[in-house]
Amino acid sequence: MPFAVAEWLWCMKGANDLEMISYYAPSYRKYSDNGITLHGAYGPRIQKYLPKIINLLQKDEHSRRAVIPIYTIHDVAIESKDIPCTSSIQFLIRNGRLNLIVHMRSNDIYLGLPYDVFNFTMLQEYVARKLNVQIGTYTHIVNSLHYYKKNEETIKRIAYSAPAKAKEMPLMPKDDLDNRLQELIKYEEELRINGNKIKVPNEGYFGNLAFILYKYSKDREMSTHDSSSSILHSSFK
Structure with missing residues (x-):
């Protein structure tokens, strides 16, 4: 949970620095090309367009253009240890509720999926609060859903264990x-x-x-x- 919260904050501040995220996940250091930043960090890619997306939906709640490209032409066939796994995210207001659709080219079901869902649904709720609409559906589309062999036994243990008791998070406050x-x-x-x-x-x-x-x-x-x-x-x- 600490990493999930920290990653969301890292994204919301538009950061790509290794210093913050590696405090919670030291393994991230091996994915940096220069020992300082992460090329595929979502923060700069999302925050560059997020104010425009919010403004667009404030002007036209029926817009189908509220899309943020994360994997871009600049990521195609380049040499980097960190290429973004998310292709794009799209916000849609339907029946007074904000839906979010996330397309991913690749997603690790154990190391990535739980944190991606947390990060993007927190982003969805933030945008919903800014637009003063209810939270709608969340759709997560993955082209390659996978795991690594070294994590297989852990994944099996989780899959066959009794479901944890769900605890609903309180709503994100709108005021200030x-x-x-x-x-x-x-x-x-x-x-x-x-x-x-x-x-x-x-x-x-x-x-x-x-x-x-x-x-x-x-x-x-x-x-x-x-x-x-x-x-x-x-x-x-």
Whole structure:
């Protein structure tokens, strides 16, 4: 869950830096071409057009042109370790509800799908709040849905385990949405840089998201401390 929240914030701030996302998923470092950024990051690709999409749907709620291309002509046959898996996303208002259709060229059912669905449905809800419409359907279309052999046993274990009890997220607040989102983005940055000494906001929806990040930071710091202590003790044996 911490990675899901962090990835959404990373996307909403339009970032492609490795520093933030690798704090939650160190494995991302191996996908960077320059050790600084990720070529296929969705944030810059989405945020470049998102204000225009919102404006378009505010002017014409029946528009069929609210499409954001993520995989572009510049990604075709280039040499990079990180090519976007998502081809495009399209927003459609139907019967007063905002639907979102996501097309993906490729999707790992274990490592990618759960986080992509979280990220895009959070984006869908954000846009719905900006447009003052209800949330509609979410459609996720994948051309190549796959998994890697090394994850097969874990996937089987999940598939055959009892379903987890669903817990519905509260609705994203409409009031002062952008300021609250920016406050959460700022909190994440301070938490990552200064550690879990930063006070957790105790304000409803965004406070809950902040606590998820806080808990991860605290657990991460304790894990690092335990590892350091273990190395220190072993050196005296």
